[in-house]
Amino acid sequence: MSPVSQQARFAAAVQDPTRPLPDGVVSYRGDADPLRFAVYRNNVHVGLVGVLASKFPVCARLVGDDFFTAMARIYVADHKPATPVMMRYGADFPDFIASFDNARSVPYLADIARLEEAWAIAYNAADQEPLVIAQLAGLEPHSLLETQLHAHPACSLIISTFPVGTIWSAHQTSGITVRPGAETVLLTRPQADVQVTVIPAADAAFLARLLRGEAIGAAAAAVLETHASFDLAQALTGLCALGAFSSSREG
Structure with missing residues (x-):
């Protein structure tokens, strides 16, 4: 044999x-x-x-x-x-x-496990410089709206009907109050440490569309149909600060 x-x-x-x-x-x-x-x-x-x-x-x-x-x-x-x-x-x-x-x-145990699996992926993801908002600030408005953003290797979204981000955080730091409600959690690693951030529903919907390959303008327009108060500039600035993207290109 x-x-x-x-x-x-x-x-x-x-x-x-x-x-x-x-x-x-x-x-x-x-x-x-x-x-x-x-x-x-x-x-x-x-x-x-x-x-x-x-x-x-x-x-x-x-x-x-x-x-x-x-x-x-x-x-x-x-x-x-x-x-x-x-x-x-x-x-x-x-x-x-x-x-x-x-x-x-x-009932939220599986989603907590999904968050922890995503945390492990983010921790071990390849090193890449995250996109900073200054790299987008110099684009002409038309070019910006036609731009597609690439997810950073450490970036992932966990969408849950439970407050999984707050539950996870409560097991890392004392004094956190967990309230019922759905949460979307963004995992990133802008520096050496993994960040677990609960983001607003409109920002989450916008990011989900960007991660599917939609251009900034198309994604923003779709989100505005259901979230009238969505602020594109604020969302982009916040997501870039969290290290969600690694590069950009025009569509």
Whole structure:
């Protein structure tokens, strides 16, 4: 059997406890030792649960360590890493939480997990200089309105019917009051630190259109149809200050 085939059988046995012990896995006496391999398999699972606990700490605090560990073990049983880069593991954990019946008593838990996944992506995103408002200020009005903005690699939006940004912030800093209501959260990394910012609904709608590739003028016009008080200059200045964009080009 080729080394690749042996590795594949070993990995399959680690993932599935119903599979037979891989060939060549023996004790110091030379005999098969399924109990020792079961310990190894369990250590792998425990390690992956630990990865999830580190990546989704607010989720763990919201439901408690025992519940989170039990939920994570169920996830790990059917979701093994597709890559050796552990920062990518658990990307679909928020979707798993959304479908996990026992978590329905905390209806905002999946969105908190989406925020934490986005935070990890922002933290590990490629370094790029964010676009500053001065780079747009010199454009002629017509050119500005035809300009498309490119999202910074660390930029993402989390749209929720729950106050997930405030809930997340309350677990970082004391003294924050959480009030009911929908929130849209912008994650950016303008400097070295990830910023989690709750932005107004009109700004969120504008940014969402820009991230879909719409030019500034078309996006602003669409937002003004539903948000009459939308201020284009204020929105652009604020989004640039938060580091939402990395470059621009005319459409």
